[in-house]
Amino acid sequence: MTQTEPLTRRPPLRDPADRYVGKPVDRVDGPAKTTGAALYSAEYPYPDITHAALVHATVTRGRITGIETDQAAAVPGVIAVLTHLNAPALKPAPKQSPMNLSSLVSGTSVDYLNTDEVHWNGQPVAVVVAETLAAARQAAALVEVAYEEFPATVDFAAEEPKATPQKSDLLQSGEGKKGDAEAALAAAPVSLDLRYTTPPHHHNAIEPHATTAVWDGDRLTVHEGSQSIAWAREHLALRFGVPAANVRVIAPYVGGGFGGKSSLWPGTIVTVMAARATGRPVRMMLTREGVYRTVGGRTPSAQRVALGARPDGKLTSLIHTSVTMTGRVGGGPEQVTSQSRHLYDAENILVRQSLVQMDMVSNATMRAPGEAIGTFALEAAVDELAYGLGMDPIELRMRNEPDRNPIDGKRFAHRMLREAYALGAEKFGWSGRTPEPGSMRDGRWLVGMGVASAYHPAWLFWANIKVRLFADGTVLVRCGFQEMGMGGATAHAQIAADALGVPLGAVRVEYGDSELPTAPPAGGSGQTASVAASLLAAADKLKRSLLALAKRSPGSPLRGLRPRDLQARDGGLHPVAGTGESYAAILTRAGRDHADAAIGSESRAGQVAGQLKFMAQFLRDRRRFVRAAAGAQFCEVRVDPDTGEVRVTRWVGVFDVGRVINAKMVASQLRGGIVMGIGMALSEATLVDPRTGRIMNPSLSEYHVPVHADIPAIDVHWLDDPDPTMPLGLVGVGEVGITGVAAAVANAVHHATGRRVRDLPITLDKLL
Known part of the structure; x- marks a missing residue:
């Protein structure tokens, strides 16, 4: 969509040395967003617009044996109640394949409202279309569904021992190794072998998922907050049996996504279906709870990190394995061990990823999928090893900083992690830290400092x-x-x-x-x-x-x-x-x-x-070099020794992200990732009932994201050194900011209290 008005006269002359790349230029869409002129997907006006509301399954796995819609249909203003008994037919979703990238947009493989089967607790089993949103939601609450329930797999901890190795494909490798890491671990003079866990997470974008769908004959217009409009167009054309040229997806403004809007989830498909069935424009705005019920989030994980070292700190063995979840009807693996292939020059390395399938809504990508939770385990373990060796955590990292990729010897396209740590230590005042846990206080507060490496591949x-x-x-x-x-x-x-x-x-x-x-x-x-x-x-x-x-x-x-x-x-x-x-x-x-x-x-x-x-x-x-953004995260916390309350009080992040295009926007992106990482470290967790698979905290009143009072001033810096293998030397910044954050917090909490928390989030009960 057009973001600035065309000029009507020739622009003024410009000095060639006056370059815009790198400058903190104001956003061209800033006025539209701050004045309310920007239209989001649920704000486009159409004559005779109708509203839709979903009915969610209340069982985890089973079959619909009866569905009663008469009461719902009788609500004034209701136009239609669609179920598997009367909904228009869908084409099946394509099988996901890296050879057909648009196939990756499928949230799940379910034929929504075209089947009586239930695959997860929350799957849409009906949709109500009405003249008003209030009528649609009132009627949806009156739909009664009976089920035959089937055995279901919903307890991640119980399923973890049954995990199977992840298969490698063109985009991801399930395993990598160099030497015999297990034997080297057993022979190492100093070693540790630890378990870390992270819970499921949800994205919670400020704009919940919403769709406005309009059919004109066999031509479809969809206003959709999407991170992948081209793939969404291809997917909708396939599912509804029309040429891709007949589908238009419009998304000039998206109110946050973090990966949750990369795929097409049930709400979008059902809204388009409802518009076709009624012949009217249809708008569906998911409630916050509706997002949790129908949109995938980050998988839980269980990770093993084992490190072996000589007394001088040189790593002889690095083992990082993970177990994560995919939905039985969709989702994909997370690259949890990605950073462990590249960050440390260990003599022997083993990384391996395994999966369990569960009867849950498919997992989805979420800011730095894999590396966000993988850096927590790896970087917390490196910190533990540093204490075991009696060595400064930065010094241990620098002694194991590789010149080439550790597993296969490929060159790094660009890597300035040493410089990032040096600048970060200076800006943060790392030299003022006393190394013993519990040795620093500010009045009654215990003070701790922690560091961790950030890492995210460049695409x-x-x-x-x-x-x-x-x-x-x-x-x-x-x-x-x-x-x-x-x-x-x-x-x-x-x-x-x-x-x-x-x-x-x-x-x-x-x-x-x-x-x-x-x-x-x-x-x-x-x-x-x-x-x-x-x-x-x-x-x-x-x-x-x-x-x-x-x-x-x-x-x-x-x-x-x-x-x-x-x-x-x-x-x-x-x-x-x-x-x-x-x-x-x-x-x-x-x-x-x-x-x-x-x-x-x-x-x-x-x-x-x-x-x-x-x-x-x-x-x-991939054959020639390893390309990535990296950085150093420095965190200071204060911990109340009586209550276990943790406050993040200072943050410095220094990043190697190649050339910066816009200094203001890069600072915002990096800070945003750090804020999200602090939430992951201290409060965020999607709570799943291990008996029913139902999400127990599907709202911002019970899923705790950081608020302004939780976040200190965040000082971010970048080296601004171009990556010669990238256009303009730029490397992506959207995701590297969250990586390493949870580990830096956990390491700072240990320095403050002497307690190691290896299971996120770090809540009060784990410190008392």
Whole structure:
């Protein structure tokens, strides 16, 4: 969607040294969001709009034997009550495969309202459509469902011993090893072998999932807070048996996602189904409880970390294994041991991931899936080893900092973890820490300091893009990427302005619409880099076409020059020779008012080619080097010795994230990840009844996320050193901020109290 108004006059001249990349530019969508002009998915006005409410299954696994809807249908304003007995037919969800990336958008494999089978407690078994939201919700409460219940698997702790090894695929490996880590552990002079657990988590975006669906014949428009609008379009077209060209998904503003809006969950599919069945526009806004019942969250985990070392701290063995959950009807593995393949130069390494299938709503990606919980176990264990060796935790890490990837010897594309720790220790005042647990106080409070490493792999996908340069020097960038608050439109306006030599205000960015050129999902911290790569290529292509155009124009001072002889400045092209030729002059002389450049194709063949190009590049890069963002997290806590209350009082994070595109937005992203990590460490847990599989705390009154009073001032820094293998040298920042946070808190709590808490969250009862 358009985010700035087009200029009506030529922009002012601009000095070529005045670059926008790296500056703390205000968000171009800031005014729309702060004034209420921005429309979210549940706010689009349509004539005769109706409202929908779900009826959720109250058993974990079984079959519907009877469903009574007469009372619901009698509520004034009710238009339809859809169940498996009268709902329109769906096409089955495709089998998930890395060779068909759009298949990964399926939240579950269930044919919603097309089956009498129940697969988890909370699965939608009916939907009510009414003239008002109040009527829809009142009627939904009156639907009565009878079930035949089947045995179900819902207790993660009970199922953990039955876990099976995770299979490797093109995107993830279930196991990695170097040497004989178990034998080295047994022979190590100093060793530890520990168990860590983390509970399920839910995303709790400020905008709960909501969908507005409108059918016009066999054409469908969906307003959906989505992190993957292109894949959502493909999925909806398949499920409802229409061409993808007939489906439009619009999502210019998404009120937070964190991975929870990467997939299409039941609410979206059922809303589109209800709109088709009633012939009316339908809107469904999930309640907060409805999100918990129908949208997957982070899997629980049980992890083993075993470390063996010589007395000087050199690691001889590193073992990290995990057990996580997938739903029986969907979900996927988390890369819990990912960072343990790369962070420490142990002589022998074993990482292995195992899975259990459960009768729960499918698990979903959640900010830094795998590394967020994996760094907790690994980094807490490294801290324990440091105490066992009588060594400073930073010194132990630096003694085991690798020059190349530990398991396979690949080079690092970019790695400045030593520099991050050095700067962080200086900013935090680490040298003022006394090492003995319980040795630091502030009045009655016990004071503790902890550190941990942050780590998240860097991804690069493919993106299609179109760039149009007008004769007046204004630029239009069109790309269907997603904006969840991270500032993508602003970042790409900055990149385009620098690439084409125009003022920032001359760039207009359109995004968040499946009718725009296809972009990758907002996930894996890879969207900005992926779109930037195509944007830079389009800008270069555009300048080449302008040069070719000028060469064909009699009298042009650019005749005979090459693209490398040109530099962008002042909204025009000024060759080194100093001719003063501008965009306007080139286009006017050629009788044109604009020039276009496109990267990628929207044809079916073009989409397949783009996906194949991504897979080829992904596999080629994986063979050549390891690419990641990293950092050092420093935490100070105060603990009340009588009550066990923990307060995080200071935080410093220093990150190696390549070149920074927008200093203000990067600081916001890193702080946001740290805040989410503090919640994971101290309060967040989705509580599941081990008898019924029902989530017991499906609301923000019982699922405790941090509030402003829980968070201190967070001091973040970055090294701003470009990664030479990435476009502009940038590396994603959206997820690295949460990694290492829980471990830094746990390590600080141990330093304050002498107590080790290996089971998150760190609640009062675990410290008393």
